[in-house]
Amino acid sequence: MTNRMYLSNQISSNSPSKFDLLSSSASASSNLESEKSCSTILTFPSTSSASNSSSSFVLRQLRFCDRPAVEQICNESFPIQYPECWYDEVVSGSLTSTGLFDGPILAAIIVSETKTIFECNSEDQDILSEPINNSVVYILSLAVAKPYRRQGLATRLLDNLFNTIVMAPPYPRAVFLHVLSTNSPALSFYKMHGFQWHASLVNYYRIGDEYGDGCTYVKYTNGSRPPITFYEILKMFGTTICMPIKAVCKFLSF
Numbered sequence: 001m002t003n004r005m006y007l008s009n010q011i012s013s014n015s016p017s018k019f020d021l022l023s024s025s026a027s028a029s030s031n032l033e034s035e036k037s038c039s040t041i042l043t044f045p046s047t048s049s050a051s052n053s054s055s056s057f058v059l060r061q062l063r064f065c066d067r068p069a070v071e072q073i074c075n076e077s078f079p080i081q082y083p084e085c086w087y088d089e090v091v092s093g094s095l096t097s098t099g100l101f102d103g104p105i106l107a108a109i110i111v112s113e114t115k116t117i118f119e120c121n122s123e124d125q126d127i128l129s130e131p132i133n134n135s136v137v138y139i140l141s142l143a144v145a146k147p148y149r150r151q152g153l154a155t156r157l158l159d160n161l162f163n164t165i166v167m168a169p170p171y172p173r174a175v176f177l178h179v180l181s182t183n184s185p186a187l188s189f190y191k192m193h194g195f196q197w198h199a200s201l202v203n204y205y206r207i208g209d210e211y212g213d214g215c216t217y218v219k220y221t222n223g224s225r226p227p228i229t230f231y232e233i234l235k236m237f238g239t240t241i242c243m244p245i246k247a248v249c250k251f252l253s254f
């Protein structure tokens with residue numbers, strides 16, 4: 001599966017929080033075992049009655065029974081339609097898929113995967129400067145149901161990703177994502193959480209009969225830093241050449 005097929009998305013806070021995280025690394029078989037206790041409902045509350053007390057939200061791995069609710073959030077959040085196989089993969093346990101629940105209602109999701117830089121698509125492999133096969137986290141999707149937006153839920157999901165995946169072995173060197181270049185709320189969200197623009201991807205998304213440009217945003221983690229830019233090289237070169245010339249001029253002026 002390529003990144004291009006999907007609109008992808010992503011964030012960070014400090015307290016592991018009021019949310020109860022039910023193991024995000026649980027296996028697909030445990031998903032099946034817990035089907036009986038899973039009773040996600042599909043009707044969202046009105047914006048005014050959506051819970052505004054974050055303490056009542058529960059964070060847990062997405063299961064097979066959450067699939068219709070995941071589909072509903074994605075359909076209302078993204079201008080593209082994910083293929084059916086994407087939803088299957090999200091709830092199968094093969095990706096890191098976490099939901100934030102307001103009682104039985106799925107209010108927000110984040111889907112990510114950890115892979116090595118050499119396993120990433122070619123257009124993403126230059127996010128790291130080190131020529132070694134470090135691991136990175138790719139955020140495939142981040143979405144909050146409309147009545148729950150601007151209540152910090154996406155921030156909670158991003159924080160949880162950082163606390164459970166990024167700050168743990170193999171200590172990924174970057175978290176990155178692709179976003180539609182016109183998606184201002186998402187761009188503000190990522191920038192606010194320390195992600196930086198890395199590249200523009202012309203016609204990256206197909207939306208109906210049209211194409212939309214994408215951008216890659218990256219947050220460097222665990223001591224990593226962005227690759228050195230041409231401008232930085234020029235600046236260093238300029239400093240190296242200019243310093244001795246300045247020193248000579250200063251010496252001659254005395």
Ligand SMILES: CC(C)(COP(=O)(O)OP(=O)(O)OC[C@H]1O[C@@H](n2cnc3c(N)ncnc32)[C@H](O)[C@@H]1OP(=O)(O)O)[C@@H](O)C(=O)NCCC(=O)NCCS
Pocket residue numbers: 007008009010077078142143144145148149150151152153154155156177178179180183184185186188189190192
């Ligand atoms: C982007 C999205 C995930 C943000 O979720 P959220 O739970 O509302 O985000 P938070 O409440 O944690 O917001 C944190 C910060 O992000 C920024 N932000 C979020 N929504 C914003 C908006 N509509 N306009 C401007 N800034 C916004 C703000 O800086 C906000 O802080 P503030 O509320 O103190 O101003 C949500 O709007 C969404 O699901 N959008 C549709 C799907 C999508 O675009 N996903 C990302 C694709 S890459």
